[in-house]
Every structure is written in C-alpha cells, then in structure tokens.
Amino acid sequence: MLFSNRRMVWLWAAALLSATTIPLPAAALTHYQSTVTCPIDGQPFQATLVGSYRSTGTRLDLKPVGNVAAPYPYPVCPISGFVVYQNDFSGDELATIRSIAASEEFKTVRRQHTDHAVVAYVKRQLGANDFDIAESYLQASWEAERDRPQLVDEYRARALDAFDAAGDRGNLNRDDRLTAMVVGAELERLLGDFNSAAARVDDLAQELRADIDGGKNATLMMAADQIAQHVHDRSTEPQVLTDQRDRGTVGSGGR
Numbered sequence: 001m002l003f004s005n006r007r008m009v010w011l012w013a014a015a016l017l018s019a020t021t022i023p024l025p026a027a028a029l030t031h032y033q034s035t036v037t038c039p040i041d042g043q044p045f046q047a048t049l050v051g052s053y054r055s056t057g058t059r060l061d062l063k064p065v066g067n068v069a070a071p072y073p074y075p076v077c078p079i080s081g082f083v084v085y086q087n088d089f090s091g092d093e094l095a096t097i098r099s100i101a102a103s104e105e106f107k108t109v110r111r112q113h114t115d116h117a118v119v120a121y122v123k124r125q126l127g128a129n130d131f132d133i134a135e136s137y138l139q140a141s142w143e144a145e146r147d148r149p150q151l152v153d154e155y156r157a158r159a160l161d162a163f164d165a166a167g168d169r170g171n172l173n174r175d176d177r178l179t180a181m182v183v184g185a186e187l188e189r190l191l192g193d194f195n196s197a198a199a200r201v202d203d204l205a206q207e208l209r210a211d212i213d214g215g216k217n218a219t220l221m222m223a224a225d226q227i228a229q230h231v232h233d234r235s236t237e238p239q240v241l242t243d244q245r246d247r248g249t250v251g252s253g254g255r
Contacts, residue, residue, distance in 0.1 A: 029053050029067040038077035039089055040101050047075035047084075057240050060186045060227055061156075063142045065240060071116050071139035081110040085119045085136075093126060100125050114147055116140035117155060130169065131176055134162035138183065153191060160187040178204070178220060185227050190238065194231050201228045 030051035037044050050073070056066030064070045075084045080101045089097065100106050100122060109121050120136035137159035144151040163180040166172055172180065181204045188197035201224050208217045208224070223241055230239055 029069060036075040036084060038080065038082065039084065039094055040077055040080045040082045040098055043077075043079065045075070045078050048073065049075070059238050059240050060182075060223060060230075061141070061190060061238060062138060062183060063238070071142050074115060074119070076115060081107075081118075083115045083119050083122070085122075096126060097122065114140050114143040114151065114155075116143050117151070120158070130162045130166035131172060131180065134159045134166060134180070137162060138187075156187050156191055160184055160191070163187075178207075181207075182220065182223055182227070185224070189227055189231050190236055192236050194234060197227065197231045201231065 030053075031048050032051045033046055034049050035044050036047045050069050053068045054066050055064040055068050058064050076082070077084065082097065082101050106121075109118055113121070116136050117140035120133050120140060123133050123136060137155050141152050141155035141159060144155055163184050167177060167180050167184075181200065185197045185200040185204065188194075188200060204224050205221065208221055226239065226242060230237075
C-alpha cells in the first residue's frame, strides 16, 4: 500500500470502543518520498507520504493529536489536481473521475477548497454513502484549521449534515451509528448550537445506559459527559478526550 486507507486517521473511534489504552514509546512523525501514478492521466509523480507517527490522544471531534499528520496528506496529481485518496478505482469509477476532473465545477472546487473537501466532493459525485462523505468533510475541517480557517465551520456543518443523513437512513452498524451520534453532538458544540448538542448528548446517554453491551460504553459515556460539560460551559473550543492524554498509538503510514 502506498498510503493510508480512509480508516487510518479514524483512531478516536477505535479508542472509544476499547476500554483501555496503554502508554507507548515515543515516535517521531516522519515522511518519505514515493512514486504515485495519477489515475487520471497515468503519469507518475513524486509524493510526500507519512512514514511513522505517534498519536498521544484524540480530540472529541476525532482529530488525533501528537506527532501525527491529521488529516492524512493524500497525494495530489500535479496536472489535474485530483486527490488520490485510495489505491485502486474500478473502470467505471475512473471514467467518471476523469469526467469530473475535466469539468469547470471541479476546477472551481479545487481552487476554493482543501484537499479533503475535494475528496468529499468527488465521493458525492461517485455516489458514496453519507457516512463516508461525512468522514471526508470532518477531516477537511481539521485541514482547514491549518490552511483555510475561514472554511472550518462550513466543513463542520457539512460533516454534521452528512452524519445525520447517514443516521436517518437507518443502515449504519452500531459502531458507526454511535460514532455519528457522539461526533454530531461535538460538531454542534463546536458550531455553537448548544441546545441541539445537549439534546443529542441526552439521547446518546439514554441509549448507552439501555445497551446491555456495557463493556463498550464506559469510554463513550466519558466522551458524552465531557461534551455535556463543555456545552454547559458554552465552550466552542476543540477539546481532547481527557483519558487519552499522554497515551495513544504508534504506527506507520501504510507502507
């Protein structure tokens, strides 16, 4: 694999579904150069990819913190501007992607938005599911904090809408459904919609208390409680899941 799959940065969801974390040795964020072939025109180009990282914790909106690249920096085709967000595409997908990349609308999106927002746009054009699109907009919001802060709230709102659309369809598995509920509440808090965030946290807490799978619920409840406290404080600042401080995950960038 040349670069991470879409779940590599989904570290917080895994942490919430595990009752324990263990301290890990330090690891620096490193990068390496790799040759990537653009799926649009078949031209090879050099891309900087993540070699190793160490996550020391995770924010309540899923963003890993520590010596990490968050979101993961995907390769970008130098001619078309297409963001190579996965290793392989089907023949039908490639035909559609080439048409998308040649359009004036894509060129406008490419100029105005971050890489991960471009990924969300392409995924929607390809008919991806709402949860997948929500992930990309959420990661775009992290990216915008660094590169285009004026777009952070827009991407958070788009992620929230897509998570809600995924939940409304009623076909999410339990883990994704609970992730959508927790992150939805956190996004509403970050956007300053405190009443909606409080109502969503209450719904989540009731469901978790009624769920017999209590082994998975303790950390989720901790996250919900922390969101509720920040809502009470009327805080719109990003916050780290407190039991994750100085703990985390060491890994490599999927080489």
